[in-house]
Amino acid sequence: MADSIRLQVSRYRPDTDAEPHWQEYDVPLRKEWTVLDGLNHVKNEIDPTLSFRWSCRMGICGSCGMDVDGEPKLTCGTFLTDYEPGPVTVEPLANFPVVRDLVVDLSDFMAKLPRVKPWIIRDDDHRTVEPDVEYLQTPEELDAYKQFSMCINCMLCYAACPVYGLDPEFIGPAAIALAERYDLDSRDQGTRERLDVLIEHEGVWGCTFVGECTRVCPQHVDPAAAIQRYKLKAAMATVKAFLLPRGGR
Amino acid sequence: MTELRLYRRPVPTWWWIRKRSYFVFVMRELSSIFIAWFVVYLLLLVYAVGRGEAAYQRFLDWASSPWVTVLNVVALLFVLLHTVTWFTLTPQAMAVRVGGRRVPAGQIIVGQFVGLALVSGFVFWLVTG
Amino acid sequence: MSDSVIRAAHDVLIVGGGGAGLRAAIAIAETNPGLDVAVVSKVYPMRSHTVSAEGGAAGVIADDDSLDEHCYDTVSGSDWLGDQNAIEAFVREAPRELLQLEHWGCPWSRQPDGRIAVRAFGGMKKKRTWFAADKTGFHMLHALFQTSLRYAEVTRYDEEFVTRLLVDDGRVHGAVAIGLMSGRIQAITAKAVILCTGGCGKVFPFTTNANINTGDGMALAYRAGAPLEDMEFVQYHPTGLPFTGILITEAARAEGGWLLNKDGYRYLQDYDLGTPTPTPELRSMELGPRDRLSQAFVHEVEKGRAADSPYGPVVHLDLRHLGEALIDAKLPFVRELCLKYERIDPVHELVPVRPVVHYMMGGVSTDIDGATPLGGLYAAGETACVSINGANRLGSNSLPECLVFGARAGRAAAEYASAAGSTPSVVEAQATDEVRRLERDLLGKRPGGESIAAVREDMQATMEEAAGIFRTGPAMAKGADTLAELQERIGDVDLADTSRSFNTELLAALELANMLDISECILQAGMQREESRGAHQRTDFPARDDERFLTHLLVHRNPDGRSRIEHMPVTITRWVPGERVYGR
Numbered sequence: 001m002a003d004s005i006r007l008q009v010s011r012y013r014p015d016t017d018a019e020p021h022w023q024e025y026d027v028p029l030r031k032e033w034t035v036l037d038g039l040n041h042v043k044n045e046i047d048p049t050l051s052f053r054w055s056c057r058m059g060i061c062g063s064c065g066m067d068v069d070g071e072p073k074l075t076c077g078t079f080l081t082d083y084e085p086g087p088v089t090v091e092p093l094a095n096f097p098v099v100r101d102l103v104v105d106l107s108d109f110m111a112k113l114p115r116v117k118p119w120i121i122r123d124d125d126h127r128t129v130e131p132d133v134e135y136l137q138t139p140e141e142l143d144a145y146k147q148f149s150m151c152i153n154c155m156l157c158y159a160a161c162p163v164y165g166l167d168p169e170f171i172g173p174a175a176i177a178l179a180e181r182y183d184l185d186s187r188d189q190g191t192r193e194r195l196d197v198l199i200e201h202e203g204v205w206g207c208t209f210v211g212e213c214t215r216v217c218p219q220h221v222d223p224a225a226a227i228q229r230y231k232l233k234a235a236m237a238t239v240k241a242f243l244l245p246r247g248g249r
Numbered sequence: 250m251t252e253l254r255l256y257r258r259p260v261p262t263w264w265w266i267r268k269r270s271y272f273v274f275v276m277r278e279l280s281s282i283f284i285a286w287f288v289v290y291l292l293l294l295v296y297a298v299g300r301g302e303a304a305y306q307r308f309l310d311w312a313s314s315p316w317v318t319v320l321n322v323v324a325l326l327f328v329l330l331h332t333v334t335w336f337t338l339t340p341q342a343m344a345v346r347v348g349g350r351r352v353p354a355g356q357i358i359v360g361q362f363v364g365l366a367l368v369s370g371f372v373f374w375l376v377t378g
Numbered sequence: 379m380s381d382s383v384i385r386a387a388h389d390v391l392i393v394g395g396g397g398a399g400l401r402a403a404i405a406i407a408e409t410n411p412g413l414d415v416a417v418v419s420k421v422y423p424m425r426s427h428t429v430s431a432e433g434g435a436a437g438v439i440a441d442d443d444s445l446d447e448h449c450y451d452t453v454s455g456s457d458w459l460g461d462q463n464a465i466e467a468f469v470r471e472a473p474r475e476l477l478q479l480e481h482w483g484c485p486w487s488r489q490p491d492g493r494i495a496v497r498a499f500g501g502m503k504k505k506r507t508w509f510a511a512d513k514t515g516f517h518m519l520h521a522l523f524q525t526s527l528r529y530a531e532v533t534r535y536d537e538e539f540v541t542r543l544l545v546d547d548g549r550v551h552g553a554v555a556i557g558l559m560s561g562r563i564q565a566i567t568a569k570a571v572i573l574c575t576g577g578c579g580k581v582f583p584f585t586t587n588a589n590i591n592t593g594d595g596m597a598l599a600y601r602a603g604a605p606l607e608d609m610e611f612v613q614y615h616p617t618g619l620p621f622t623g624i625l626i627t628e629a630a631r632a633e634g635g636w637l638l639n640k641d642g643y644r645y646l647q648d649y650d651l652g653t654p655t656p657t658p659e660l661r662s663m664e665l666g667p668r669d670r671l672s673q674a675f676v677h678e679v680e681k682g683r684a685a686d687s688p689y690g691p692v693v694h695l696d697l698r699h700l701g702e703a704l705i706d707a708k709l710p711f712v713r714e715l716c717l718k719y720e721r722i723d724p725v726h727e728l729v730p731v732r733p734v735v736h737y738m739m740g741g742v743s744t745d746i747d748g749a750t751p752l753g754g755l756y757a758a759g760e761t762a763c764v765s766i767n768g769a770n771r772l773g774s775n776s777l778p779e780c781l782v783f784g785a786r787a788g789r790a791a792a793e794y795a796s797a798a799g800s801t802p803s804v805v806e807a808q809a810t811d812e813v814r815r816l817e818r819d820l821l822g823k824r825p826g827g828e829s830i831a832a833v834r835e836d837m838q839a840t841m842e843e844a845a846g847i848f849r850t851g852p853a854m855a856k857g858a859d860t861l862a863e864l865q866e867r868i869g870d871v872d873l874a875d876t877s878r879s880f881n882t883e884l885l886a887a888l889e890l891a892n893m894l895d896i897s898e899c900i901l902q903a904g905m906q907r908e909e910s911r912g913a914h915q916r917t918d919f920p921a922r923d924d925e926r927f928l929t930h931l932l933v934h935r936n937p938d939g940r941s942r943i944e945h946m947p948v949t950i951t952r953w954v955p956g957e958r959v960y961g962r
Binding site: 048120135145 | 425427429474480494517622625715829831873875877878882
Binding site: 012014015019020070094097098099105162165166208209210211212214215222224225228229231232 | 253254255256257258260264265267268270271274278338341342343344
């Protein structure tokens, strides 16, 4: 094993740069070092002006997503030794506007998230229900949505999705997976409300089932599956609306 | 107070050849055109049959011309690609449960191919039998 | 408006968007829909450190359990330093808060009949820890965050860092914040402010805490004139992975995991923690409290019975006998973390672990409604010290603490804000001063030559040396001297980054200043407490001394910047101080 590896890092400072450019740094190559450890070495020892987001360094907060050698990755769980002998390119997540260096602008997703109503919707409005006892939910009912509840909003799926890259209006994999998470929750009664949002052109029908979102998901959420199931649901609802009086509501 | 200057990266024209998965995806999208062609071809065939023996013969002559043959071979390859890729994606789109347990992906995929073989066999019997 | 020094005015401003902050925001939106509430957070709320909590949240729900038993476990766990009125309120309200979260969609693990499942936890005599596999904090935080999205009345300022509280005449009137993306420095005024910024594990080199845990709220309150309480009590979690410090949850032991020394011996039996049994025994052995387990580790090292690793001595966590099915069902995250960061599969192999800084029992001193002595200033969660944790927190008490006291602080702040008058004009001058300070001291280019990383590393090394699991007066005094030098050195810190946009070097400088103040408070309080209690173990004063120290220590900041310690009596309602007994 060589004792160092070269990082090729995309730099962009809006105050001075017209567009991003590459900057190279040599960092120690150690078997337990992740790409994030390499970036922190740069920040602490070589160039304190490099900007990137990170926090938990254990794959759960979702802050440190970047494109490593062209693939969206959580840098805290991506080991430098897997890229030997280098160089490794590190870029801001694809498909998002770049704020600075490796930091991208997430405001588009933050605006889209509430649109799919990712919360428990019940006919007995929760604001008036006193939580004295739990809503019963068997382990099987929990299993039905558990996978889709594991999303950490790391945005790797948006970076991998060519549809989102070409059409930023597309509501995107993570948001739809969250809608499906609540739809499948036995405590929820909001399927119809969410469908009204997702049945729109920029909802589920934007997706052409590339499947990259599922492949890059660090939590094995499988957003592609959620979207296709939603399409089925939307199609059924349309058929029902056509065939049944009053739209089958 | 500086204004925020976000850098929006342009999408390169050839983005879809950079990754195998993107390439397969674009090919699959492209295959829809050939599916459409097969539908048109089938309609032309039915139309010709409906207009009698002579029209049917003219259709066959046209269909065996080199360029139509080449087009059909290419279309067949795309249709196969279309079928295989969609069949492999089906288990993701449909969570099939039998007796409370989720049916494994492999079984769903194999089931579709078996179904395709049965239908093809039936059509073959119908046409030749 | 946007170019003025005052950017916006709200009724209540919450600093921090983790478990406590979001719970407070929802409490206000629900109880006082007419109030205008805002959450300012230096990260997007779902990135907050609540997300990393693994094991669970305690709340009495099982038929064989009682509120009194949870109170007693918490009181004895705190080594009788917890305030019993606060503990009683906490224990009473925790189950209801956890049920509320259930109604908001938190995917709690269930029993076959659909009711909530509970697991054992360290220092708890009954099974009362609710869990969502071993990603409890993640699920709680996302349920809270997603639920908060339905309240349009909650304004969010994401990725904005608060640098100063605006105070006039003993009352808080808002804060100055810097927007990370824009670099804009402006004031957000409010009639009440709630600090929910989490802990400060980053003052130590080896911690489970995330990069963002830099004690910002504690430092803001301290400088604004509110005292910090119980700061000498720093919790070491007994099972962290070497090198990374990543937490391996106590649930691993609650599900039946063993701690072994290098000879494969369950060494905890040598430290008055009970006798080994094949299945876990509550309040015994591996389910003893965290302070005692971490201390036992140090003794094993001294006896030469710890194993060696490239990152110093370790002991082993043995989960092999639990089997793959149970590990995958109850501890999937533990397996994932071990596989990824240690390349070890706990189904077949021993997991190397060592104690790691995990939690601050101390924080901004508050009453049971989250109110600090400063008018209009509230605090909740790890930032605050109510104090329910006293000298040692029990595992799974911190998540419900965020909920119970987040909600209480929210309601109290709403009530205060409803009655408060308008913001005095002097606040604008203060805000202008702060903007000028940041522009001049930090963004104005000047020679210095000190690097932030170097000062930070020295601070962390100093704190590990002076305020570790075992402490002495002279070591803490020496540490305090070093900290004073470091305070001088950060005056010379040179910011190479002069960019406005997402200047993480500027952020690091501000965080470092916060951490240095907090470090000083930890050592000053530690030196004053000449006894051993809970997580504060002094080899020069090895016994607990109720005569002199059954009391909280409050650290105040004098106008000259130096600290001053005061005593505050512990509230005792029903449980007179006694011996802490585990395993017998």
